[in-house]
Amino acid sequence: MRELISVFYRFSIRLLLLIPVVLAVITIGFILMKLFPGDPAVLLAGEAASPQYIERIREIYGLDKPVWEQYLLYLERVMRLDLGYSLSYKRPVLDVILTRLPYTVVLAISGLSIGLILGLFLGIISAWYRKKLISPLINSIAFIFYSTPVYVIGQFLIYYFAITYKAFPVGGVVTIGVEHRNFYTYVLDVLWHLTLPSLTLGLIFMASYVKLTRSSFLEVISSSYFLAARSMGLRNSTLLFKHALRNAIIPVITLAGVQLGMLIGGVIITESMFSWPGIGQLTMEAVSTRDYPLLLGIFIFTSIAVVVINAIVDFIYSIIDPRIKDRW
Amino acid sequence: MRRLNSLTVCVVLTFLLGIVGLLADQVAPYDPLNTRMFRALQPPSNVNLMGTDQLGRDVFSWVVYGIRTSLLVGLSSATIAVALAVIIGLLSGYKGGIIGNVLMRVADVFLSIPRFMLIIVTVVLLSPRISNIILVIAIFSWPEAARVVRSEVLSIKEREYVMAAKALGSRDLDIMINEILPNTIPTILSLWTLIIAEAILTESALGFLGLSDFNYPSLGVMLMMAKNAIFVGGWWVLLFPSITLVILILMFNFLSDKLIERLSPRLG
Amino acid sequence: MKPLLEVRELTVAYRVKGVMKYAVKDVSFTLNEDEVLAIVGESGSGKSTIALSIVGALPENAVVVRGKILFRGIDLLKLRPNERRYINGKEISIIFQDPITHLNPLRKVRLIFKDLFEDHGVEFNIQGVLELLRKLKVPDPQRVLESYPFQLSGGMAQRVFIALALVLNPKLLIADEPTSALDLTIQAQVVRLLREVRENFRVGMIMITHDIGVATSIADRILVMYDGELVEEGSPDDVLLRPKSRYTASLVSSTKALYKGVMSWTY
Numbered sequence: 001m002r003e004l005i006s007v008f009y010r011f012s013i014r015l016l017l018l019i020p021v022v023l024a025v026i027t028i029g030f031i032l033m034k035l036f037p038g039d040p041a042v043l044l045a046g047e048a049a050s051p052q053y054i055e056r057i058r059e060i061y062g063l064d065k066p067v068w069e070q071y072l073l074y075l076e077r078v079m080r081l082d083l084g085y086s087l088s089y090k091r092p093v094l095d096v097i098l099t100r101l102p103y104t105v106v107l108a109i110s111g112l113s114i115g116l117i118l119g120l121f122l123g124i125i126s127a128w129y130r131k132k133l134i135s136p137l138i139n140s141i142a143f144i145f146y147s148t149p150v151y152v153i154g155q156f157l158i159y160y161f162a163i164t165y166k167a168f169p170v171g172g173v174v175t176i177g178v179e180h181r182n183f184y185t186y187v188l189d190v191l192w193h194l195t196l197p198s199l200t201l202g203l204i205f206m207a208s209y210v211k212l213t214r215s216s217f218l219e220v221i222s223s224s225y226f227l228a229a230r231s232m233g234l235r236n237s238t239l240l241f242k243h244a245l246r247n248a249i250i251p252v253i254t255l256a257g258v259q260l261g262m263l264i265g266g267v268i269i270t271e272s273m274f275s276w277p278g279i280g281q282l283t284m285e286a287v288s289t290r291d292y293p294l295l296l297g298i299f300i301f302t303s304i305a306v307v308v309i310n311a312i313v314d315f316i317y318s319i320i321d322p323r324i325k326d327r328w
Numbered sequence: 329m330r331r332l333n334s335l336t337v338c339v340v341l342t343f344l345l346g347i348v349g350l351l352a353d354q355v356a357p358y359d360p361l362n363t364r365m366f367r368a369l370q371p372p373s374n375v376n377l378m379g380t381d382q383l384g385r386d387v388f389s390w391v392v393y394g395i396r397t398s399l400l401v402g403l404s405s406a407t408i409a410v411a412l413a414v415i416i417g418l419l420s421g422y423k424g425g426i427i428g429n430v431l432m433r434v435a436d437v438f439l440s441i442p443r444f445m446l447i448i449v450t451v452v453l454l455s456p457r458i459s460n461i462i463l464v465i466a467i468f469s470w471p472e473a474a475r476v477v478r479s480e481v482l483s484i485k486e487r488e489y490v491m492a493a494k495a496l497g498s499r500d501l502d503i504m505i506n507e508i509l510p511n512t513i514p515t516i517l518s519l520w521t522l523i524i525a526e527a528i529l530t531e532s533a534l535g536f537l538g539l540s541d542f543n544y545p546s547l548g549v550m551l552m553m554a555k556n557a558i559f560v561g562g563w564w565v566l567l568f569p570s571i572t573l574v575i576l577i578l579m580f581n582f583l584s585d586k587l588i589e590r591l592s593p594r595l596g
Numbered sequence: 597m598k599p600l601l602e603v604r605e606l607t608v609a610y611r612v613k614g615v616m617k618y619a620v621k622d623v624s625f626t627l628n629e630d631e632v633l634a635i636v637g638e639s640g641s642g643k644s645t646i647a648l649s650i651v652g653a654l655p656e657n658a659v660v661v662r663g664k665i666l667f668r669g670i671d672l673l674k675l676r677p678n679e680r681r682y683i684n685g686k687e688i689s690i691i692f693q694d695p696i697t698h699l700n701p702l703r704k705v706r707l708i709f710k711d712l713f714e715d716h717g718v719e720f721n722i723q724g725v726l727e728l729l730r731k732l733k734v735p736d737p738q739r740v741l742e743s744y745p746f747q748l749s750g751g752m753a754q755r756v757f758i759a760l761a762l763v764l765n766p767k768l769l770i771a772d773e774p775t776s777a778l779d780l781t782i783q784a785q786v787v788r789l790l791r792e793v794r795e796n797f798r799v800g801m802i803m804i805t806h807d808i809g810v811a812t813s814i815a816d817r818i819l820v821m822y823d824g825e826l827v828e829e830g831s832p833d834d835v836l837l838r839p840k841s842r843y844t845a846s847l848v849s850s851t852k853a854l855y856k857g858v859m860s861w862t863y
Contacts, residue, residue, distance in 0.1 A: 024437040035453055147578035149529055151536050151551055152570045159558045159566060228698035231651045232760065233685030235715045236678070242711060243700050262442060269444075269533060273555070283445065284537065287452050299449050303441045310440065 010318055014311050025303040030074050033296055034067075083297035088289045093297030097279065103173065104271070104278030108263040110194055111201025111270075116256055118202060119209020120249070126210065127217035138210060146207035154200040154273045161196060168196050171275035197274040201267070205259065209252055217248040257313030261306040335586045342579045349396035356389035360545045369562050379564035381553045387564060391572050394547035397458075398576055401531040404462045406523040409469035414509075414516060416470070417477025422485060422504055432478065435471035443468050447530060451539050458541040461534060465527045473519045480515045484508050514591035518584045525580035532573055547573045600768060600800045601627040601650070606663035608645050608654070616659070619645040621824040623663075629767070632794055632801040634811035636847070637821035643804045646821075647772045649673070650802075651690050652680045667768070686716045689761035693773035695753035699745035705756055706741040709763065716764060728759050731796070732789060751782040758789065762797060769793075770802045775810060783810075790814060808851045812836060820844045 077084075083093040126138040145153070162170045169175065174189050220226055221244060229243050264279065271280030279298060286294040348355055357377075364384035372379045378387035416435075420428035447464050454460045484490065490507050498506075534540045535548020550569040557565035608620040620642040627633050635643045648654045650665055650672060665672040667688065672680070684690075692698045699708065706722075713720040722741075729737035732755045745753060754774060761769055771790065775783040791814050794801060805811055811818050812832040820828035820835065820843065828835060828844040839845040 020433070021437055021440055025441060028437075028441070032449065032453065143581070144574065144578065147525070147581050148574050149532060149536075149548075149577070151533070151548075152573060155551065155554055155558065155566050155570070159563065163558060224692070224694070224697040225700045227653055228690075228692055228757075229700065229711075231653045231684055231690045232712055233681040233683065233716060234711055235681065238711050238715050242703070242707075247700065247702055264442065268448065269536065272537065283448065287448065287539075295449055295452070299445060302445055306442055307440045 011315060014315055018307060018311050021307050022304055025307065026075065026078055026300060027071075029078075029296055029300045029303075030071055032299070033074075033292075078300065083300060084293035086286075086291055086294040086297070088285070088291045088294065093294050094301070096282065096294065097298060097301050100277060100279050100282050103276060104264060104267055104280060107194065107197055107201065107267060107271070107276055107278055108260060110198035111267075112205060112256055112260060112263065114198055114202025115205025115209055116252070118206040120213050120252065122206065123210040123213025123252075124217055124245075124248075127214045127221065130218070139214070142207045142210040145203055146211070148204075150200060150204055151269050151273055153203055154197070154270060157196050157200055158273070169193050171273075173277055193274075197270055197276055200273075201263075201270055208255070212252050212255060213248065216251045217244065220244050220248045254313070254317065257317075258310060261309035261313070264302050264305050264309070334582075335590060338579055338582050338586065341575075342583065345395055345576065345579070346399060348392060349399045352392050352396040356386075356392040358386040358389045360385055360389040360393045362386075369557065369560065369565075371562075372564050378568040379562070381550065381562070381565050382557055383553070387550065387568055390545050390550050391547065391569055393545040394550065394569065395572060395576065397544040397546050398528045398531055398573075400544070401458070401462055401465065402524040402527040402580070405465040405469065405527045406520050408462070408466035409473055409523050410516060410520045412466070412470040413473035413477050413519070414512075417474040418481055418504055418508065418512075420474070421478040421481030422500070422508065428478075432475070435474050438468065438471040439475075444530070444533070447534070448537070448539065451534060456534070456539050456541055458544050461531065461541065465530050469523045469526065473523060476515060476519060477512060480512050481508055484511050487511075514588055517591065518588040521580045521587060522584040525577050525584065528573070528577055528580070547576075599626045600629045600631075600668070601802075602664075602666040603646070603650075604664045604666070606646065606649060606665065607661040608642075608649055608663075609659050609661055610655070611657045611659060618661075619658075619824055620649070623821075623824075623826045625819055625826065625829065627768070627800055627802060629800055630798055631817065632803060632815045633817050633819060634803040634805060634815035635819045635821060636805060636808055636811045638806055640823075641821040642824040643821050644772055647690065647770050647802065647804050650770060651684055651688060652677070653690075681715075685712055685766075686764045687766050688768045688770065689764070689766045690770040690772060691754070691757045691761050691774050693776045695757045696745055696748065696750065698757065699753065701744065701746050703744070704741070705743055705745065705748075709741070709760065712760060712763065718764065725759065725763060728763055729755070732759055732793075734759075749782075750778045751785055754778065754782075754786050755789065758793065762793065762799070765797075766799060768800045768802070770804070772804045773806070774803075775805070775807070787813060808836075808847060820847065 081094055083097070085091070086093050086096050089096050122138050122142065126135045129135055158170060161168045169192065171193075173193050174186070175193075226239070226243060229239055234243075267276075267278060268280035268283050270276070271278045272284050275281065279302065283295065283298055285291070286298065362385065364380075366384065367376070367380050368382050368384045370376055370380045376386050376388065378391060380386055381390075416431055420431040447468060450464045451461060454464075485508065490503060493503050493507050531540070532546055532548030532551070535546030535550075536552050538549070538552060540546040540549060547569045550565060551573075554562070554566035554569070603626070604624050606620055606623045607618065609616040609618045611617075619640075623642070623646065625633070635646060637643045645654070645658070648658075649660065650667075652672065652675070654660070660673055663673065667683070670683075672683070675683070699705075706725075709722075709725050710720050725741070726737045729740060734740055734752065734755050740748065740752065740756065745756075748756065758774075774790070775786050778786060787810055790801070790803070793799070794814065801814075803811065803814060808818075812835075815832060818828075818830060818832055818835045819826055820841070822843045827841040828839065830838075830840075835844060836848055839848055
């Protein structure tokens with residue numbers, strides 16, 4: 001019972017702490033909106049709109065009222081989950097975002113997973129065999145990948161696997177013009193298209209995970225409790241899995257959680273490169289069509305998403321790590 | 329005879345690149361912005377060391393000027409960001425209290441926003457001029473640096489010589505400048521080079537998306553050309569700018585790592 | 597009495613920045629079954645190194661230059677790690693200074709015991725563990741088993757550690773500065789505990805400490821180490837009242853001065 005109360009308590013505190021940050025984000029959005037060049041009403045209604053429509057817009061957004069009132073109106077709109085109306089899609093912004101969100105999520109999770117698996121694996125090898133040649137080799141390769149921009153890796157992958165060897169498609173989610181008879185072939189097609197983009201992301205993440213895993217692992221190995229465990233005559237497999245790994249993984253998982261949040265806003269380049277129809281590509285579309293309401297809406301959405309995801313990760317953490325459990 | 333260690337090699341190489349950037353006008357054989365369609369997509373040759381892109385621009389010249397742009401943006405934004413970060417970090421770490429907390433909350437808000445997203449939005453809004461780009465990158469780099477500086481300051485604050493200075497009645501400002509600041513220099517330098525690396529990354533990314541200042545050739549722009557060039561066999565458009573970019577970023581990342589290693593006072 | 601452990605000409609050095617620093621120089625001694633041996637010395641005298649050499653837990657830069665450590669006839673130094681592990685924990689066990697940092701903070705105490713049992717091929721006897729903890733004066737052993745190491749106090753953690761060391765009935769227990777990281781009152785408790793362990797369990801002990809008082813209150817024989825060398829060996833009375841080497845004499849007198857002339861340390 002006591003456990004439940006403390007869980008609830010922790011959850012509500014975090015919720016409360018979220019609010020100022022979210023508020024700040026929304027306010028920044030408002031400020032940005034005010035910074036848009038030109039008459040905001042025209043911008044929001046679209047340049048081809050009729051004067052009456054522009055007047056309507058002026059009314060709805062309260063653009064002729066003092067800034068204070070505009071801000072409050074704006075806040076109220078956001079609370080109602082009304083992020084505006086996309087000019088290029090002629091649909092509510094939130095709608096558009098939500099349609100594209102799943103693609104980004106799929107890409108983000110695949111990329112992170114590949115990065116995590118590769119990173120953990122290589123990091124542990126680099127730590128375990130740190131006296132042999134393979135360790136500095138892995139570290140150097142990781143370092144190079146770490147310093148390589150995502151579009152360079154992506155381009156090289158495209159060049160080799162999509163153009164030279166034609167093993168994977170260059171972009172898109174599904175092969176155009178193909179009718180899928182069942183769900184199974186559809187999934188396979190998507191996976192085939194997903195390979196290169198998620199590999200690109202994965203290689204970038206791998207770099208940071210290798211470094212972190214290695215140092216975390218080394219720290220655990222040289223710790224007092226590991227020494228004591230060894231002196232107790234435990235098996236190598238026990239030492240590795242139940243003592244070393246579990247403890248070493250924690251910082252890595254934390255990083256992954258934080259990066260997941262960052263990813264939602266950060267896959268712009270990868271998605272552009274591979275024409276992956278997620279939020280990133282949506283952003284670029286909004287930029288090129290000067291669809292300001294959409295752009296702003298994406299900004300608010302992704303920022304809040306990041307904040308919320310971080311808070312959730314933090315929360316899950318407090319439940320899992322026994323050391324933090326006690327503090328509240 | 330001093331040993332040739334990795335740090336020296338790195339610093340030397342970076343300097344060389346810096347000189348290339350500085351003397352771009354002299355080094356580059358052609359005007360990079362000059363498009364000559366009849367020489368479009370030529371492989372590397374005696375005339376064009378690194379070949380040309382689809383618009384006939386000499387890749388080598390572009391790369392040279394690209395180095396200059398990257399270093400310009402990198403150095404400027406990093407310097408601004410670090411300057412801000414040091415001031416804010418010092419103040420908030422040393423004085424602490426309400427101001428310190430508020431400043432850190434502000435930094436936190438900046439940190440929660442997907443950086444790149446915001447940079448794009450801002451650059452779109454404010455027109456992609458080079459000064460805007462530098463400013464925007466600086467504005468979004470200082471929060472994290474400020475945090476690091478602050479935590480350094482917090483730990484230095486507790487050291488004996490700071491306590492001694494306080495006991496002797498030195499003014500706060502004096503303490504901050506004479507005692508604390510010198511000890512944060514390794515961290516500051518390391519942060520500076522790290523931000524340079526990040527800034528170069530961001531700057532070229534903007535170039536890749538077509539959001540850079542057209543008067544300042546960006547390596548990213550050439551990579552944008554590469555996007556299509558590789559489909560018609562123009563591997564040189566991809567290769568040379570890529571290698572240059574990776575080397576640039578790598579050098580600064582490496583410097584950042586090594587600086588903190590070598591300059592931090594050895595403990596015991 | 598049969599010798600349980602024989603250390604012959606043990607010489608261990610640490611490689612520091614390319615230079616070999618000798619921590620243990622040509623040390624030889626014997627430990628008999630059921631005997632308690634105390635190794636006394638100041639920091640850097642090499643006493644911990646001896647302990648670590650016996651269990652094979654020396655750091656990476658350590659080199660065993662020469663010597664043998666015979667345990668029931670087997671030279672421990674010649675064993676490979678996967679052979680060592682049959683001895684560690686089961687025949688020879690070790691407890692360390694600062695017990696809490698030596699226990700995995702993310703693993704419940706009960707599971708640590710479980711690992712120990714299972715890896716040595718013995719069925720997990722939870723009743724036996726509880727019984728042992730009770731004997732070691734642990735109040736509410738059930739709760740302790742379900743706790744995490746960081747939730748325990750220093751003295752409690754040390755008892756858990758002692759339990760881990762004794763639960764598989766080893767022949768030799770090594771205690772490396774078991775009291776140094778604890779408060780003075782807890783120190784006294786732990787020393788008393790170890791004395792009781794000595795009386796109730798048939799186990800040989802090597803006690804490593806810098807505190808002569810602790811050594812004399814529990815040991816049958818005392819070894820004094822200085823700068824890697826064995827400078828004195830004898831019974832507590834011999835060492836205290838009739839020290840043969842100058843170092844031992846100064847050690848005794850300075851400790852005496854500290855305790856203002858109290859000759860028998862009663863804990």
